Structures are given as C-alpha cells and as structure tokens.
Amino acid sequence: MKQSMTFIPTLREVPADAEVKSHQLMLRAGFIRQNTSGVYSYLPLAHKVLKKIEQIVREEMDKAGASELLMPALQQSELWQESGRWYSYGPELMRLKDRHNREFALGATHEEMITSLVRDEVKSYKRLPLALYQIQTKFRDEKRPRFGVLRGREFIMKDAYTFHATNESLDEGYQKMFTAYQNIFSRCGLDFRAVIADSGAMGGTDTHEFMVLSDIGEDTIAYSDTSQYAANIEMAPVITTYEKSSEAFVDLKKIETPNQKTIEEVSGFLEVSKEKCIKSVLFKVDEKFVLVLVRGDHEVNDIKVKNVYGASVVELATAEETKEVLHCTPGYVGPINVSDQVEVIADHGVASIVNGVCGANEEPFHYTGVNIDRDAKVSQFVDLRFIQEGDASPDGEGTIKFAKGIEVGHVFKLGTRYSHAMNATFLDENGRSQPMIMGCYGIGVSRTLAAIIEQNNDENGILWPDSVSPFQLHIIPVNVKNDTQRDLGETLYSNFSRNGYEVLLDDRQERAGVKFADSDLIGIPVRITVGKKADEGIVEVKLRKTGESFEVSINDLQVKIT
Numbered sequence: 001m002k003q004s005m006t007f008i009p010t011l012r013e014v015p016a017d018a019e020v021k022s023h024q025l026m027l028r029a030g031f032i033r034q035n036t037s038g039v040y041s042y043l044p045l046a047h048k049v050l051k052k053i054e055q056i057v058r059e060e061m062d063k064a065g066a067s068e069l070l071m072p073a074l075q076q077s078e079l080w081q082e083s084g085r086w087y088s089y090g091p092e093l094m095r096l097k098d099r100h101n102r103e104f105a106l107g108a109t110h111e112e113m114i115t116s117l118v119r120d121e122v123k124s125y126k127r128l129p130l131a132l133y134q135i136q137t138k139f140r141d142e143k144r145p146r147f148g149v150l151r152g153r154e155f156i157m158k159d160a161y162t163f164h165a166t167n168e169s170l171d172e173g174y175q176k177m178f179t180a181y182q183n184i185f186s187r188c189g190l191d192f193r194a195v196i197a198d199s200g201a202m203g204g205t206d207t208h209e210f211m212v213l214s215d216i217g218e219d220t221i222a223y224s225d226t227s228q229y230a231a232n233i234e235m236a237p238v239i240t241t242y243e244k245s246s247e248a249f250v251d252l253k254k255i256e257t258p259n260q261k262t263i264e265e266v267s268g269f270l271e272v273s274k275e276k277c278i279k280s281v282l283f284k285v286d287e288k289f290v291l292v293l294v295r296g297d298h299e300v301n302d303i304k305v306k307n308v309y310g311a312s313v314v315e316l317a318t319a320e321e322t323k324e325v326l327h328c329t330p331g332y333v334g335p336i337n338v339s340d341q342v343e344v345i346a347d348h349g350v351a352s353i354v355n356g357v358c359g360a361n362e363e364p365f366h367y368t369g370v371n372i373d374r375d376a377k378v379s380q381f382v383d384l385r386f387i388q389e390g391d392a393s394p395d396g397e398g399t400i401k402f403a404k405g406i407e408v409g410h411v412f413k414l415g416t417r418y419s420h421a422m423n424a425t426f427l428d429e430n431g432r433s434q435p436m437i438m439g440c441y442g443i444g445v446s447r448t449l450a451a452i453i454e455q456n457n458d459e460n461g462i463l464w465p466d467s468v469s470p471f472q473l474h475i476i477p478v479n480v481k482n483d484t485q486r487d488l489g490e491t492l493y494s495n496f497s498r499n500g501y502e503v504l505l506d507d508r509q510e511r512a513g514v515k516f517a518d519s520d521l522i523g524i525p526v527r528i529t530v531g532k533k534a535d536e537g538i539v540e541v542k543l544r545k546t547g548e549s550f551e552v553s554i555n556d557l558q559v560k561i562t
C-alpha cells in the first residue's frame, strides 16, 4: 500500500478527550475516528489489524470444530420475549420499531437468535454436539462508553455457541473453546490470564473471562502468586453471615442488591441446611419482590455449612403488574405471576432450575419449592470482595495478589437456560425429549485490537506484535524528489510485495522528520529507510521495538530482515 494513496490521518497532539494510551494512539496514528459517542470508523490501518485478529480467531475456531455463519443484527422482539430478556436486559439493549410498529432489538448478543435457529432444525441427539460462530457487529447502549473502542456502543464480537446432548459433552466443548481462546490471545501477543468469572446476568459456575493485564482495566483480578488460581473479584451481592451451630443465617437486612438498594422488608428468612447449599427466599425491596438464591460452601467445610458466599438476586414486580408466567434470570426485572405455578430458571450455569409457587394474597410473598438440578460447584463462589491482597487463596495455594484486567473474552456454560425457556429440545437415545445443553463464548474483536495497543506501545507510538501488525515492512524513501531514492524505494516495494510481504511505502512528499514520526506512531515492526546511500545500494533497517538499526546492502536485505 502506498501512503500517498491511502488514508492515514495522523495527529501530532494528544487528543484532549482520550484518557487512555490505546485510545490516544489509535486517534493519533490514524486508526480510528469517532462518529458519535461509542461509535467509531475503523480506518484502513485498523481495518487491516482487525482482519488479522479475525483470521487468528477463525483459524482457532475452525480448529476447535466450530463452523462460521452469520446471523442478523436486526432481531424481532418476540425472540427476546421468549427468553425473558426483552424485560431483563434493560436499557443496554438497543430497541427500535419498524414502519408497522413492530418491535426489534439490535443484537447485543445472539443466544436467542441461535437457539431459535437450532431448535427449528436439530431434533435428534445424532446431530449433536454442534458448534457455530460468527464475527459480527454488536450493539449495546453502554451507560459509559469510554476508552475509545475498548467500550463502544457498536463493536465487533466473535460469538460462538455450542449445543450438546449431555453435560459431559458440554464440558468437552467448553474445554476446546477454552484452549482455542488461550491460543488466540497468545497469538495476538497479549499478556493475559483466564480468570473465574462472575456469573452476572448470564449465569454459570463454569465461566471464565480472559483478562488482558493492564492498569486501565475496569475489572480487578485476584490471583495466586504460586498457582493457576485467578478470579474476577466482581462477584455476586455481598451477604453478611454469622454462624450458629451447623446452620448459617444470613442477615438479609444487610444484603446489598446490585443496584445498591437496601432491603427493607423481609418476608422470609434464609436457612442453609446440611443437605442443600442453595436456598431461595422472597422478600420486598422498594415495593418490588426480590428472590435471592444463595450459595454456600457446603462441601468445602465437610457437611457443615459455614459461610454463605454469594447470591443471585432476581427482582420481581409488584403483584398488580403480574400477569404472565416468565422465565427469569438473576437480575431479571419484570412481571411474574404470583398466583400460578412460577418457573424461575436460576441462571447458575449448573442448570439450577428453581420451581416455585408464589402464594396468593393472604400470604403474598411466600415462596415454596426449591429444586436444584445438579450439584453446584459451590467452592468457586467465594465472595472475593472480602479478600485482601496477601490473604491465603481459595485453592489453598500461595497468597492473593491483585491486578487490573481488560476483559477480552468470556466463555460460559449456559446449561439449559435458553433451550428451556425457548423450547429447544431434541430426542435422546431413548426417544425422550430433552432440552439442549448449551455453551456460549465471546471475544471482543475490536476491544482486543485496542488491548494489544494498550500493552504494546512506547512514548513514540505503537509497537505491533508481528502476528497482527497492519504491515510487516515500512519502506521510507527520505526524499522522493531524489530519483534514485524514489526508484529504489519503489523497486524494494514491488519486490517485497511480490515475495508475499505486506509493505507500506511512504511515497509522500513530506519532510523526513514527519515521515519518521508517523512511522514510529504507526509502529510497523521493521522500517527500511532509503536515504543518501541509495546510489550505493545501501539502506538502513530499523527495528521498531528495540530501536536497533543497521545498514544493509539491498542484496542482503531479505536475508537480514527475516
């Protein structure tokens, strides 16, 4: 590519509104321009890097046995109503209406879309497991879009989904994806850690985030200095507990809900029994009914339930609003039927299904019937917000250290959360109808681009890792008005290009200082300067990362730079 013909609008000054290094450098080096808050154009250089990251992602996804497809970004509201997320997703979901007044969402994620696609086509265990992925633009109306493309409102995501007949098959599929993610982020030249993640609104005891270590990261990771243990400390709501014989009582008045409301009125109390480490209770906050599902470390402390580590909170609506039976997730805000059989699918990823009946008006908030489908791996639910740096770690090895991380990827076992709600079933070997068991796996492709820059830069600009650099060589004839320099530059450009190198040629009529400054800013790993010794067939090679430079005869050039 010739610089005179492409579009690399570099800036000398640091843009005032760009707080973090990657954002500043992406603007200064002419990679992106903002359109409106959280919405960006990727200019030719960024586009090239995105394609490289995507290529790495595709290779690793294909290796993991996943097939690429492309689903619509425009999604009918009915699908989101089926899963219940039309109500629970909140204002982050971009919603719009068509000319017939039908409601749509712009895809923030594609669980609903893929579940409906697969349920209509796959009917037998013989067609499972199935792994599908796409690379696509996602839309989220983030409360605080910031740090450039690190947190955009329109961004590029790779999202994969797997469908299984058994939990063992899900475990296998999850492991394959986990390995693929490790390969992807290693190949992108990132210093990262896979951490145990909060299940958040998605659910999942088996859920990991891939965190790029960086001081500007919005997540805090607690990791062990000697073992593989690492977890995101953003866990479920804080619960204060005290111990009484073999039971733990939760002081519900001290529960903080995710939206920081304090609980005023408690309609039930929580008892964690020997048999079950998870219980639920329904109570009232600000005229809303709240269902809390609590996890305790029943196994760890040998029958005795000692601590209650975390909880998921489901907010329910007032009785007057309740009309329909809904499947809801922790974090769900919306109507729920209080007189009928209510099915709440607790989104633990261990496929915890809670079936209950909410009582009638005389005893309005009584909740009965707790039914945990599978054993929760409760030892993972340590509420790390109580942990300090230097503490022993939850896996019994080493001491805890803290670090900041940027979440570039997230894998989780969804279980039957969506297949159950959306009736995606298959016939098993015995001809019985079963809900498909699912996993989902996301990578922020555009966020990864920025994270790479965040970790690879110096005071002069970007330092691209070879694997994702927009070009391999930057050829700079110092003075293009000098025929020898210009011609040699052109010759090297076409020779290297012919030999399969990706080359950027700075054929602009600019001062040498401008060209070198732009070159440092853009950060291509190898620079070839064609200057005064061009007539002797000698050029200068400079390595961007180390600053090392040396003169080379053009005959030896190819050998020297490989």
Ligand code: ATP
Binding pocket: 109, 140, 142, 149, 150, 151, 152, 153, 155, 156, 157, 407, 408, 409, 410, 442, 443, 444, 445, 446, 447
């Ligand atoms: P975050 O915690 O940063 O808001 P998330 O947990 O909401 O991210 P996921 O739903 O797990 O995101 O989506 C999968 C991946 O998509 C994330 O791991 C992240 O890399 C990327 N991603 C999510 N939100 C954004 C965003 N607003 N801008 C850019 N990338 C994003």
Ligand code: MG
Binding pocket: none
């Ligand atoms: Mg988010």
Ligand code: MG
Binding pocket: 407
């Ligand atoms: Mg997150």
Ligand code: MG
Binding pocket: 209, 407, 409, 410
């Ligand atoms: Mg996430």
